Every structure is written in C-alpha cells, then in structure tokens.
Amino acid sequence: MRLLAVPLLIAFLLVSFPAQGAAQESQLPEISKVSIRGGGEIDHDEMKSVISEIVPSGTFLRRTYPEFDRFKVERNMEYLRQFLAGNGYYRSLVTWRPVYEKNKRRVAVEINIKLGKHVVVSEVRINVKGSLAPEQVALIREAVYGVPLKEGERFSVQRFKKAKGVVKNTLLEMGYASAVVNSKGEVRRKERRVEVIFSIEPGPPYVFGNIEIRTEDETLRNLVIENLTYRTGEPSSLSKLFESKRRLVALGYFESVSITSEIDARAAVISTVVTPVRRKTMTLQLGIGAGRVDKLRGRVKLINRHFLHLNRTLEISARASFASQGAAVSIQQTGFLGAKSNLSLLFDIRRDDFPSYEADFFIFSPEVRKDFSHGLFSVHFNPAAIRSEIKSQAGDTNLARGLQDIFLVTLMGGIDITATDNPVDPFNGFTMSADIEISPAFLGSDEEYVKTVFEAAGYFNPAGGIVFAKKFQLGFLSPFGQTSRDEVPPFTRLFAGGNKSMRGFPFQELGPLDSRGDPVGGNSLITGAFEVRFPIWRKIGGVAFLDYGNVFPKSFDYPFGDLRYAVGTGLRYKVAGIPIAVDFGYALNHDSRLKRYQFFLDVGHAF
Structure with missing residues (x-):
C-alpha cells in the first residue's frame, strides 16, 4: 500500500504545479x-x-x-x-x-x-430663409469666427458643434426665439478642406410679454421689478434674462432666483416668471487665514440683511492679527440714488502695527457708489473723518509740530472700470481705476494734502490656459498750505512692496528707509509688473513675473534710473475657482539692508 502511495503522490505533484503556473500566467499585468x-x-x-x-x-x-x-x-x-x-x-x-x-x-x-496635415475650413456659408437684415447676418458670421471657425483655420468637430450653438444663441439675443438652425460640414479629405454651411430659418421676432413675480411681499416685488433689465413689449433678448438674474443675486437678499420663460409661438411673445427665494435674515461668518505681514489673522462677522428695511444690511465685525486689530459697524442700503446705486456708512475702530508706524484710529466714512453699463463702470464718493493717535513712526527727523494726535477730514472719490471675463481669475480684458483724496484745513483737518493714485491692468489669453498679464500704477502725494513734506501723516503716505505690489521687497519696504531700516514712505510712486500664467496639472498652475518700481520722497518726482527690479516665479492652486498663491521674488538691484529674496503666501493673484 505504501509503494502505491508514492507514485500517486508524484503524479499529484506533476498535475498540480503546472495548473498553478497556468493560473498565475492567466493573471494580466x-x-x-x-x-x-x-x-x-x-x-x-x-x-x-x-x-x-x-x-x-x-x-x-x-x-x-x-x-x-x-x-x-x-x-x-x-x-x-x-x-x-x-x-x-x-x-x-x-x-x-x-x-x-x-x-x-x-x-x-x-x-x-x-498627426500629418490637418484639414482647414475653406468656406463658411450662411444661408437664410426669411428676413434677416445684412447687419444681423454679419453679427452671426462674426460670432462664428470668434469660436474660432473661419476660413483658413483648422477644422474640428468640437468647434463645429460649438459654432452651431453660438449661431442659435446669437439669434436668441436678436429676439428670434423659434429660429431653426441646421448645420452641415462637407469634408473633402483629398483636398484637405471642409465647407461649413449653416441654414437658418429665423421665424418671427419675439417680444417680452407678461412678467409674473411670485412673491406676496409687495416691497420685495418692487425690488425685483426695479432690477429687471427688460419690460413688457420690449424685443426679447437672452442676455437681458441673464443680466436680470445676475443683478438680483448680486443684491445679496436672495438665496436663489429663478427666471423661467413661456413661449407663445402664435403671438411671438415670451412671458416670464420670476421666483425669488429670500435669504436668511441673520448670518454669522467666521474666517481664519495667514499672511507674510499679519502672520495669523481671524475675523468674525454678523450680517443682518434686512435691518429695519428690505434694502438695508447691517454688518458688525471684529478682526485681529499680528499687524492690525479692530472692530467695525457698516450699514449699507441699495437703491439710494435709483437702480445700481449704494449708500454705506462705516464706523471703524482699529490699531495698526505696520513697519512704518503704529497708531490707533477711529474712522467714520460714508460712501455713495453708482454703477453704469451693467457694472462695467462705477463712480464713488466717500468722505471720511479720521481721528488717529500715532504711537510711533519711522523717520530720522523731528517733526515741526507735535503730530501725535491728528484729526483729518478727507474728501475722496474715484472711478473704476472692470472689463474682464472673470473678476477673480481673469483671462481676457482690462481694469482701470483712478482715485483722488483731498484733506483741506477749512473742513477741520490738521494737515493739508492731495493724493492721487492711478492703476491699470490688462489680461490676454492667446491659447489654452496661458495668460499674459500686465499692471501699471502711478501715484503722487503733495502737501499744501502750512503742511510740509515731513508733516504728512505716515498712514497717508505712499508705500510699495509686498505680494500685491513689488514681490522682490517686503511689505511697505520698497522706497526710502530710515537709519534703522524702517520704511518712511514717500510722495511719488511708480510700480508695474509683467506676468505669464500657465497651467501645470489639473488645478495647479504656475506664474513667472518681472516686477519693477520704487517710491520717492519728493512729489511729482520719478527718476526712472532709480527703479528697482525683481524677477520670480510662483504656483497657483485653485479652490472653488479662487487661486491660492505662493510666490518667490528675487530683487535684481536690492537695498543692501534687506534680503534679496522674498516668499509670499496669499489668496488670489497679485493683480
């Protein structure tokens, strides 16, 4: 029996091992x-x-x-x-x-x-069956070219499909809500060309009909009507519906706003139903962050969106960091001077501990702001009464008069132009602002001066996620009356340096320094930057930049030979569409009392 068991065991092993090897080989890498x-x-x-x-x-x-x-x-x-x-x-x-x-x-x-050679668009033909004016056909063709889908460009199915949607939306914007758009691309591979044909049946032009606002609150109903950009009987427009919704949401009073449309093809009328959902009256916000200057910072804010009136908002906030501590009360009212206007009253108590000065402040500042051209252009006027107690300030000269306790009444105003495709992360467009501040003695100011700052930035997206950005800033401060240059309060002077200014220098430390190396500020300022933004991987992007500028002690004095320059690079990581920025700047011609390189961590682009 034992002799029989041995060959059986050998046979079992011979059968088993190949089976195990085959099982292993069947597993794919x-x-x-x-x-x-x-x-x-x-x-x-x-x-x-x-x-x-x-x-x-x-x-x-x-x-x-x-x-x-x-x-x-x-x-x-x-x-x-x-x-x-x-x-x-x-x-x-x-x-x-x-x-x-x-x-x-x-x-x-x-x-x-x-890849080989690609096919190109040889012709874009727009055939219209109906009554479209030549200028309307020209607008449709311009919209198609903007995709881009035009003669001589590389053809792609994605652009072809997108162009059809663009044609449809352009017709909707013109008021042709029932337009029929057919598209065809005739590909000739041997000749490497494509003929694109759009056949359009516009139908009748539509107008806005009945506007129903679904709320029982009469005040709320009037607020909605005031902010709608269309009225009954006007030619229908897709952009007017979008703009109306944007304006209503921007008021901050609604949790959501829906605008639905009902089309009556026989009458060529579009009726709309607006359904606003009011936001919670009270909101508590908590925030925490970090920065190069203030290190660790925190903020708490209580918001009452219907303070004694539907259009009025009350905000009570407290903030603290290693550079500034304070509390503020703000009251804001929309519609103060008609649609797209706001009035705000600010009461602010704070202490600032900056490299240039340490001071306590009490500030009262009303502001009136009016928007034009759907928010593209705005003007503001905000006078202020400022009581400050300066604890210490940089400088090597003794002031002519005791300026430890300063009272100012300033008149401030300016204009802002924002024409970008995204206010937080722009790819194309430009921004421009100009502000002026006057502190005259006849209003009770201890010191007299005038200050003006002009700033412009531009953005261009040539392809993909690459963005070329540039910025320029010019400012001057000029004392007048009995006020000398040294008597201008330190918190009103011009400063530069830091992540939002000149990234080769620390905060406020570009420009005149005293014997201890502390910044004293100046009366003339010029800064600028050239920046390239590019994608790296998914939500991560990079930047490379050249910054330049300086601050000078005299008014209207800009010696370009004394400009400072810095180069650097950085990373961007987008969270909810907002870039978190890490930048490294290297000063090419630095002040020997300062480090040549700087690191910055912040939320948002430098400009």
Missing part, C-alpha cells in the same frame, strides 16, 4: 503609466481623457491601475484616432508599444502620434 509622444497642439490631458479606460487614475495615496489587455488597448487607440479626426487630423498615424518592467507585473504603454 497592470498598466503603470501611459505616455504620449507627438500630437502637436492637441492637449495631452484631453487625449488621455479619451482613452481613460487604460490610463491609471486616482491620487498617489490610492491609485488604480487597469489591467493590460491588448484588445482593450487597441480599442482605445481607435477612440484616439476618431478623436484626432474630429480635430481635423483625418490621416493621423497612431501606434503604441508595451514596455514591461523587470518583474513583468507592470507595463507602461507608450503611444506615438504622427
């Missing part, structure tokens, strides 16, 4: 990485999203590696070929090869792309 070579101007991340089935996903803490299946890889290569054809490359050559790791449990997929 994992794809560790997908790399793409070639592809020209086509974004690699966009191409990887097309073949996401074979691309590892997740974070470095929890990464998912797909199995390496040749049939699956080849299927995804076909997806990629179709994607490239949709971008105008009908003769692209897509090849791939696996690169195994030593243990053959992981494999990298290398994709090589030869």
Whole structure:
C-alpha cells in the first residue's frame, strides 16, 4: 500500500504545479503609466481623457491601475484616432508599444502620434430663409469666427458643434426665439478642406410679454421689478434674462432666483416668471487665514440683511492679527440714488502695527457708489473723518509740530472700470481705476494734502490656459498750505512692496528707509509688473513675473534710473475657482539692508 502511495503522490505533484503556473500566467499585468509622444497642439490631458479606460487614475495615496489587455488597448487607440479626426487630423498615424518592467507585473504603454496635415475650413456659408437684415447676418458670421471657425483655420468637430450653438444663441439675443438652425460640414479629405454651411430659418421676432413675480411681499416685488433689465413689449433678448438674474443675486437678499420663460409661438411673445427665494435674515461668518505681514489673522462677522428695511444690511465685525486689530459697524442700503446705486456708512475702530508706524484710529466714512453699463463702470464718493493717535513712526527727523494726535477730514472719490471675463481669475480684458483724496484745513483737518493714485491692468489669453498679464500704477502725494513734506501723516503716505505690489521687497519696504531700516514712505510712486500664467496639472498652475518700481520722497518726482527690479516665479492652486498663491521674488538691484529674496503666501493673484 505504501509503494502505491508514492507514485500517486508524484503524479499529484506533476498535475498540480503546472495548473498553478497556468493560473498565475492567466493573471494580466497592470498598466503603470501611459505616455504620449507627438500630437502637436492637441492637449495631452484631453487625449488621455479619451482613452481613460487604460490610463491609471486616482491620487498617489490610492491609485488604480487597469489591467493590460491588448484588445482593450487597441480599442482605445481607435477612440484616439476618431478623436484626432474630429480635430481635423483625418490621416493621423497612431501606434503604441508595451514596455514591461523587470518583474513583468507592470507595463507602461507608450503611444506615438504622427498627426500629418490637418484639414482647414475653406468656406463658411450662411444661408437664410426669411428676413434677416445684412447687419444681423454679419453679427452671426462674426460670432462664428470668434469660436474660432473661419476660413483658413483648422477644422474640428468640437468647434463645429460649438459654432452651431453660438449661431442659435446669437439669434436668441436678436429676439428670434423659434429660429431653426441646421448645420452641415462637407469634408473633402483629398483636398484637405471642409465647407461649413449653416441654414437658418429665423421665424418671427419675439417680444417680452407678461412678467409674473411670485412673491406676496409687495416691497420685495418692487425690488425685483426695479432690477429687471427688460419690460413688457420690449424685443426679447437672452442676455437681458441673464443680466436680470445676475443683478438680483448680486443684491445679496436672495438665496436663489429663478427666471423661467413661456413661449407663445402664435403671438411671438415670451412671458416670464420670476421666483425669488429670500435669504436668511441673520448670518454669522467666521474666517481664519495667514499672511507674510499679519502672520495669523481671524475675523468674525454678523450680517443682518434686512435691518429695519428690505434694502438695508447691517454688518458688525471684529478682526485681529499680528499687524492690525479692530472692530467695525457698516450699514449699507441699495437703491439710494435709483437702480445700481449704494449708500454705506462705516464706523471703524482699529490699531495698526505696520513697519512704518503704529497708531490707533477711529474712522467714520460714508460712501455713495453708482454703477453704469451693467457694472462695467462705477463712480464713488466717500468722505471720511479720521481721528488717529500715532504711537510711533519711522523717520530720522523731528517733526515741526507735535503730530501725535491728528484729526483729518478727507474728501475722496474715484472711478473704476472692470472689463474682464472673470473678476477673480481673469483671462481676457482690462481694469482701470483712478482715485483722488483731498484733506483741506477749512473742513477741520490738521494737515493739508492731495493724493492721487492711478492703476491699470490688462489680461490676454492667446491659447489654452496661458495668460499674459500686465499692471501699471502711478501715484503722487503733495502737501499744501502750512503742511510740509515731513508733516504728512505716515498712514497717508505712499508705500510699495509686498505680494500685491513689488514681490522682490517686503511689505511697505520698497522706497526710502530710515537709519534703522524702517520704511518712511514717500510722495511719488511708480510700480508695474509683467506676468505669464500657465497651467501645470489639473488645478495647479504656475506664474513667472518681472516686477519693477520704487517710491520717492519728493512729489511729482520719478527718476526712472532709480527703479528697482525683481524677477520670480510662483504656483497657483485653485479652490472653488479662487487661486491660492505662493510666490518667490528675487530683487535684481536690492537695498543692501534687506534680503534679496522674498516668499509670499496669499489668496488670489497679485493683480
């Protein structure tokens, strides 16, 4: 029996081991990485999203590696070929090869792309069956060209589909709510050209009909009517509906606002229903942050949005940091001078401990602001009464008079122009502002001066996520009457340096310094910057910049030979669309009393 058991055991082992080896060989290796070579101007991340089935996903803490299946890889290569054809490359050559790791449990997929020549748009034809004026057809063509989809440009299916939507929206903006748009692209591969044809049946022009506001509050109803940008009987417009909703939401009184439309095709009338949902009356906000100057900062704010009146908001806040501590009460009322106008009253008590001075303040400042052209242009006037007690200030000279306790009444006003596509993270457009501040003795001011600051910034997006940005700032301060240059209060002087000004120098420390190295400020200022913003990976972006400028002691004095320059780079990480900024600046011609390099952490771009 024992002799029989031995051959049986050997036979069992011979049968078992090959089966185990076959089971191991049946397990497919994992794809560790997908790399793409070639592809020209086509974004690699966009191409990887097309073949996401074979691309590892997740974070470095929890990464998912797909199995390496040749049939699956080849299927995804076909997806990629179709994607490239949709971008105008009908003769692209897509090849791939696996690169195994030593243990053959992981494999990298290398994709090589030869795009070949793309097809171009040879003609954009707009055929109209109906009554559209020549200038309206010209507007439609201009909108299509802006996609861009125009003669001589590379053709892509994405742009073609987008152009059709643009044509439809342009007609809606003109009031043709029932317009029918058909599009066709005739591709001639041998000739590498595409003829794009849009056939339009505009139908009748529509007007706004009945406006229903669903609220029982009469005051709320009047507020909504006042902020609507359209009226019954006016030509219908898509942008007027969007602008009305934007204005109502911007008031801050509503949790949400919906505007729905009902189309009566027979009468060519669009009736609308506006449904506002009032926000909570009381809100408590808490905030905490950090910065180079104030180090750690915190804030608490109580907001009453219907303080004694629907249009009136009360804000009570307290804030504290290593650079400033204080409390403020603000009352704001919309519609003070008609639509798009605001009146605010500010009571502020605070202590500032800056490199240039340490002082206590009590400030009362009313402000009237009026917006024009849908918020593109605004003017403001905000006089102020300021009582300050200066504890200490930088400087090497003794003041002519005791200025430890200063009272000022200032008249301030200015204009603001904002023409950007995004107020927080602009890609295109420009901003401009000009402010003037006068402190005359006949209003009770202890010191007399006039101060003006002009600032402009521009943004240009040439392609992808790349943005070229530039900024320029010019300011002057001039004492008059019995006030000398040294008697101008330190908190009114011009300063530069820091993450929002000149990133090669610390906060306020670009310009005149006293014997201890503390900034004293000046009476003339010039700063500027050139910056390139570019995407790196997903929500992470980078910047490279050149900053320049200086602060000078004399009024209207700008010796350009004394300008300081700094270069640097930084990172941006977007949270809810708002960039968190980390910048490193290096001063090319620095002050020997200061460090040549600076680090900054902040919320938002430098400008």
